[in-house]
Amino acid sequence: MGTFEGLSYGFASALTVNNLLWALLGTTLGTAIGVLPGIGPALTVAVLLPVTFGLDPVSAFIMFGGIYYGAMYGGSTTSILLNTPGETGAIATAIDGHQMALQGRGAAALTTAAVGSFVAGTLATLALALFAPALASVALEFGPAEYFALALLAFSAVAALLGASLVRGLFSLFLGLALGLVGIDQLTGQARFSFGIPQLLDGIDVVILVIGLFAVGETLHQAARPRRDEGGPVRLTSFMGMSREDWSRSWKAWLRGTAIGFPLGVLPMGGSVIPTFLSYFAEKRLSAHPEEFGHGAIEGVAGPEAANNASTAGVLVPLLTLGVPSSATAAILLAAFQQYGLQPGPLLFSTRPDLVWTLIASLFVGNVMLLVLNLPLVGIWARVMLLPRPLLFGGVLVLASLGVYTLNRSLLDVGLLYVVGALGLGMRVLDVPLVPAVLGLVLGPMAEQQFRRAIAISDGDLSVFVTRPISAALLASAALLLVGPMLLGRWRRQR
Amino acid sequence: MGRDTPLYNVRANRGGRILSSHVLCVPLLALATLAASGAAAQPQLDELRLIAPAAPGGGWDQTARVMQQVLQRTGIVTTPVVENVPGAAGTIGLARFVGAERGNGDVLLVSGLIMLGGIVTYDSPVTLADAVPIARLTGEYEALAVPAASPFRSLEDLLAAFREHPESISWGGGSVGGSDQILAGLIAAAVGVEPRRVNYIGYSGGGEALSAVLGGQVSVGVNGLAEFAAQVDGGTLRVLAVSSAERLPGVDAPTLRERGVDVEFENWRSILAPPGITADERARLAATVDAMVRTSEWRDMLARYRWLDRYLPGDEFAAFASAEERRVRVVLRDLGASAAPGEASTFDPYATFVLTGLALFGVAAAVVVRRERKGAVASGALAWRPLALIGAGAALHVLLADSLGFIVAAALLFWLAARAFDARHPGRDLAYALCVAVGSYALFDYALELPLPAGVLGAWL
Numbered sequence: 001m002g003t004f005e006g007l008s009y010g011f012a013s014a015l016t017v018n019n020l021l022w023a024l025l026g027t028t029l030g031t032a033i034g035v036l037p038g039i040g041p042a043l044t045v046a047v048l049l050p051v052t053f054g055l056d057p058v059s060a061f062i063m064f065g066g067i068y069y070g071a072m073y074g075g076s077t078t079s080i081l082l083n084t085p086g087e088t089g090a091i092a093t094a095i096d097g098h099q100m101a102l103q104g105r106g107a108a109a110l111t112t113a114a115v116g117s118f119v120a121g122t123l124a125t126l127a128l129a130l131f132a133p134a135l136a137s138v139a140l141e142f143g144p145a146e147y148f149a150l151a152l153l154a155f156s157a158v159a160a161l162l163g164a165s166l167v168r169g170l171f172s173l174f175l176g177l178a179l180g181l182v183g184i185d186q187l188t189g190q191a192r193f194s195f196g197i198p199q200l201l202d203g204i205d206v207v208i209l210v211i212g213l214f215a216v217g218e219t220l221h222q223a224a225r226p227r228r229d230e231g232g233p234v235r236l237t238s239f240m241g242m243s244r245e246d247w248s249r250s251w252k253a254w255l256r257g258t259a260i261g262f263p264l265g266v267l268p269m270g271g272s273v274i275p276t277f278l279s280y281f282a283e284k285r286l287s288a289h290p291e292e293f294g295h296g297a298i299e300g301v302a303g304p305e306a307a308n309n310a311s312t313a314g315v316l317v318p319l320l321t322l323g324v325p326s327s328a329t330a331a332i333l334l335a336a337f338q339q340y341g342l343q344p345g346p347l348l349f350s351t352r353p354d355l356v357w358t359l360i361a362s363l364f365v366g367n368v369m370l371l372v373l374n375l376p377l378v379g380i381w382a383r384v385m386l387l388p389r390p391l392l393f394g395g396v397l398v399l400a401s402l403g404v405y406t407l408n409r410s411l412l413d414v415g416l417l418y419v420v421g422a423l424g425l426g427m428r429v430l431d432v433p434l435v436p437a438v439l440g441l442v443l444g445p446m447a448e449q450q451f452r453r454a455i456a457i458s459d460g461d462l463s464v465f466v467t468r469p470i471s472a473a474l475l476a477s478a479a480l481l482l483v484g485p486m487l488l489g490r491w492r493r494q495r
Numbered sequence: 496m497g498r499d500t501p502l503y504n505v506r507a508n509r510g511g512r513i514l515s516s517h518v519l520c521v522p523l524l525a526l527a528t529l530a531a532s533g534a535a536a537q538p539q540l541d542e543l544r545l546i547a548p549a550a551p552g553g554g555w556d557q558t559a560r561v562m563q564q565v566l567q568r569t570g571i572v573t574t575p576v577v578e579n580v581p582g583a584a585g586t587i588g589l590a591r592f593v594g595a596e597r598g599n600g601d602v603l604l605v606s607g608l609i610m611l612g613g614i615v616t617y618d619s620p621v622t623l624a625d626a627v628p629i630a631r632l633t634g635e636y637e638a639l640a641v642p643a644a645s646p647f648r649s650l651e652d653l654l655a656a657f658r659e660h661p662e663s664i665s666w667g668g669g670s671v672g673g674s675d676q677i678l679a680g681l682i683a684a685a686v687g688v689e690p691r692r693v694n695y696i697g698y699s700g701g702g703e704a705l706s707a708v709l710g711g712q713v714s715v716g717v718n719g720l721a722e723f724a725a726q727v728d729g730g731t732l733r734v735l736a737v738s739s740a741e742r743l744p745g746v747d748a749p750t751l752r753e754r755g756v757d758v759e760f761e762n763w764r765s766i767l768a769p770p771g772i773t774a775d776e777r778a779r780l781a782a783t784v785d786a787m788v789r790t791s792e793w794r795d796m797l798a799r800y801r802w803l804d805r806y807l808p809g810d811e812f813a814a815f816a817s818a819e820e821r822r823v824r825v826v827l828r829d830l831g832a833s834a835a836p837g838e839a840s841t842f843d844p845y846a847t848f849v850l851t852g853l854a855l856f857g858v859a860a861a862v863v864v865r866r867e868r869k870g871a872v873a874s875g876a877l878a879w880r881p882l883a884l885i886g887a888g889a890a891l892h893v894l895l896a897d898s899l900g901f902i903v904a905a906a907l908l909f910w911l912a913a914r915a916f917d918a919r920h921p922g923r924d925l926a927y928a929l930c931v932a933v934g935s936y937a938l939f940d941y942a943l944e945l946p947l948p949a950g951v952l953g954a955w956l
Contacts, residue, residue, distance in 0.1 A: 033943065036938075036939075036943075039943075039945075042550065042551045043551055043579070043945075045551075046551040046556070046560070046577075046579075047943055047944070047945075049560070050563070050564065050567075139706070140706055140709050140710030140711075141710060142710070143707070143710060143712035144712065167856060167859045167860050167863050168860050168863065168864075170852075170856045170859075171853070171856035171857055171859070171860040174849060174852040174853040174856050174857075175853060177849045177852070177853070178849050178850060178853045180849075181845075181846050181849060181850075184583065184617070186670070186671065186697055186699060187671065187696075187697060188671065189616045189617075189670075189671035189672045189697075191617065192843070192846065193846075198582070198583060198586065198587055198590060198617075198619075199582065199587065201582065201583040201586075201587070201617060202581070202582045202583055202587075219885070219912070220882060220885060222916075223878070223881035223882060223884075223885055223912075223915045223916055224877040224878050224879070224881055224882045225877075225878070268702055268703060268705075268706035269703070318702070318706065322705070322706065322709060322726070323705070323725040323726065324702045324705050324706045324709070325702040326702045326703070326706070327702075328550055328551055330702065331551075331553065331702065332551055332556075335557050335560075335800075338799055338800065339799060343724070343725050343728075344725060345724075345725025345726055345728065345729050346725065346726060346728075346729030346730070346731050347725065347728055347729040348725075388917070389916050389917065390912075390913035390914070390915075390916035390917045390920070390924060391913060391924070391927050393912055393913070393916055394908075394909035394910070394912040394913040394916075394924070394927070394928065394931070395909065395931055397885070397888070397889070397908055397909065397912045398905045398908055398909050398931055398932065398935065399935070401892060401905065401908065402905070402935055402939065402947075405896075405947070406939070406945055408580070408581060408582060408587075409578075409579075409580055409591075411893055411896055411897060414892070414893050414896070415893045418886075418889040418890075418893065421889075422886075425882075429877065430860075430864050431864075432860065444849070448845050453696055456665065456694060456696060457665045457694075457696060457712065457713060459662050459663055459694070
């Protein structure tokens with residue numbers, strides 16, 4: 001079956017009244033549960049899968065599509081409104097999204113997130129349908145050396161944007177790196193800095209750090225700030241969503257976010273932190289208003305949200321063409337596919353084209369449903385910000401505790417959350433940026449592990465990083481990102 | 496749609512759990528015994544919690560969810576529920592199971608060979624012997640595989656290169672201390688190479704390991720045979736050997752033993768009950784599992800997931816598990832993967848770099864802050880009273896959640912936090928606090944089946 005033939009077959013079987021209802025149900029449930037903090041997409045899909053037992057394969061896939069995209073999208077809502085990202089893909093969204101909500105522009109932030117998710121999801125699903133097999137073979141070229149180089153590239157993107165607060169930013173970064181040392185060393189199985197506490201063996205979950213620094217830290221800061229006249233309730237500037245300017249600033253960010261998110265999602269490395277933050281940094285660098293970033297720039301929401309959804313679709317490329325699940329959510333989907341006799345792998349597109357194309361068509365349908373469902377809700381969600389502050393922040397703390405507890409069902413984690421919250425307060429008071437710490441925690445272990453893995457495989461030969469072309473190219477762009485602006489500045493002065 | 500999928504199922508009688516396990520179990524057991532002597536009728540359980548000591552998506556989680564599905568479809572258990580308690584190769588789940596679930600007759604823990612690896616590697620104080628063995632359920636053979644373009648055409652090619660220069664062969668598989676590394680160690684020992692010299696590259700997820708093998712990043716992949724199946728069918732991977740005793744139907748590869756490597760190995764999964772349950776409760780759980788493995792639904796699932804039927808109930812399973820534990824201990828010690836608490840810690844260059852950097856920039860940042868603050872006008876000190884209120888709320892919340900339950904602890908946190916912002920409406924704040932606490936408890940515990948501590952209110956919930 002060719003691509004277009006396949007797609008039209010897929011749509012023909014997906015577009016029935018019954019199946020559209022299943023799509024709506026899947027999207028609704030996926031979004032509703034994905035919204036709850038601490039319940040990430042993997043758990044959402046796992047909790048909802050039993051709902052699809054007993055459906056015929058086509059209807060079940062339609063529901064999967066809705067649940068999958070719904071769960072991925074749901075995380076952005078709490079991120080924007082309550083500064084409480086429930087999963088890693090929504091962290092970047094919180095930075096400017098929550099600032100927008102505080103300024104009463106929550107509806108615009110939610111709208112750009114919803115439309116951006118739709119645009120990115122649709123384009124990325126199209127790319128999936130057209131290029132999946134070719135992309136998968138490129139992704140396999142990525143070994144430990146390339147992942148290490150990618151981590152360095154992300155580090156230099158962070159460093160390049162620290163700007164004026166260089167010392168504070170580096171302190172924050174090293175704080176994150178230090179927290180990343182905690183836990184079992186993946187290469188030797190030895191515990192490091194876990195102080196004999198078994199719950200620390202798997203390291204500190206990035207969600208705990210983020211909710212602690214962002215949500216709890218912000219709550220403490222708001223409570224402790226000397227009373228000023230701005231303490232009143234938020235005034236909503238718009239219930240209807242985005243202004244003309246918002247649209248014109250968003251659409252490029254959506255496209256760039258898609259272009260960054262999809263290829264990085266295809267890599268079997270897992271995780272949506274790198275694509276979302278690279279998109280955030282790209283937007284900040286390219287924006288005509290870089291000073292607005294961190295204070296409610298709409299591109300800072302549009303780009304990362306698009307990148308998150310595009311990488312979500314990208315994850316399906318290795319899953320369908322190689323049978324490689326690159327995230328926990330993908331592993332659950334893999335098991336679900338197997339239940340319907342669908343064995344993802346190199347033969348899938350030729351053995352069961354009917355099911356594959358139905359699945360791809362359902363992803364398109366799920367995306368449309370997501371938009372249809374969420375746009376009308378934007379105005380309602382945005383009113384959360386009108387709650388009196390004591391109730392709003394009391395609710396934030398309860399939701400933060402709940403979300404962290406559900407991660408590992410450990411009260412120790414909840415205790416850790418408040419310790420991190422106190423740290424977040426301290427950092428806010430001293431103007432230390434929070435984001436470098438989060439990236440340090442995510443990227444540090446990745447860089448270290450991949451570096452040592454590369455060295456172990458090459459039996460101690462350091463030259464692998466420069467002799468492998470992709471790795472060398474990534475390292476060169478990392479260097480360029482750091483030194484480039486300096487050289488450019490000098491060149492301009494000389495002219 | 497299933498007639499009572501967990502999402503919609505509101506547990507009718509949760510507080511009745513204690514009741515059901517003591518009062519109801521006698522007649523139920525009698526019924527079960529009758530049923531066993533009779534014929535078609537099956538033992539019925541109202542509720543059964545299946546704990547997967549891993550995050551959603553892995554082998555243990557799949558086992559738990561497949562059990563859930565079979566038990567529910569066949570009506571053996573009315574409301575089977577899956578809970579995930581991830582961490583440290585299952586040892587965190589095991590420790591919690593042995594502690595917090597002591598004496599609960601309605602809960603089972605999924606476990607297996609990899610948990611033994613975790614117990615040895617992380618020197619866990621709790622072992623499988625601390626729980627009550629119910630049965631071994633499934634097994635999976637392991638395979639060695641290389642990409643189609645690999646220079647290693649056969650097991651002999653690979654082993655020749657391995658003997659020549661062991662470190663030049665990188666073995667890619669799952670986490671350190673898990674079944675894949677154990678097999679690599681067994682093979683090394685069997686061909687006369689010191690297991691310590693196995694260049695094993697552990698990956699945290701099955702997908703990551705598989706793509707490393709497919710992309711030729713490692714010399715050879717060690718993993719469950721089923722993980723490689725789709726690629727082998729598609730001709731992108733070649734299986735060099737399987738770890739079974741005999742050749743497997745439909746797999747075009749020799750066994751290790753057939754090629755002179757005296758190793759036979761499979762990755763088994765099992766289920767345990769908590770300690771402190773009565774003999775009746777144990778018999779009832781065993782009967783439930785026994786009924787499950789006899790259903791055609793269970794056999795269908797085994798075929799779909801390519802799991803082997805390795806059902807071995809009760810004491811025989813306990814004897815098997817302790818023999819396996821001894822074997823794993825020896826292999827992991829030889830591999831140098833197990834924790835050696837007495838050993839002097841080796842120099843860790845990365846950790847040293849990070850901690851030095853943290854100290855340096857900490858001092859530098861302190862200097863910068865001090866210099867800035869000197870010139871600036873005092874920017875208003877922090878208000879300490881609200882911070883103390885929230886701090887107290889958080890501390891009470893964490894300390895009391897287990898004993899008083901989530902509802903009380905969360906309401907307390909909400910109320911104190913709200914008072915930190917505005918102390919004028921204690922009554923209104925309390926009302927909202929209770930609503931939020933009860934509402935979120937109901938949502939998570941009943942609608943989503945993600946249990947929260949019930950505490951003192953347990954009897955009413």
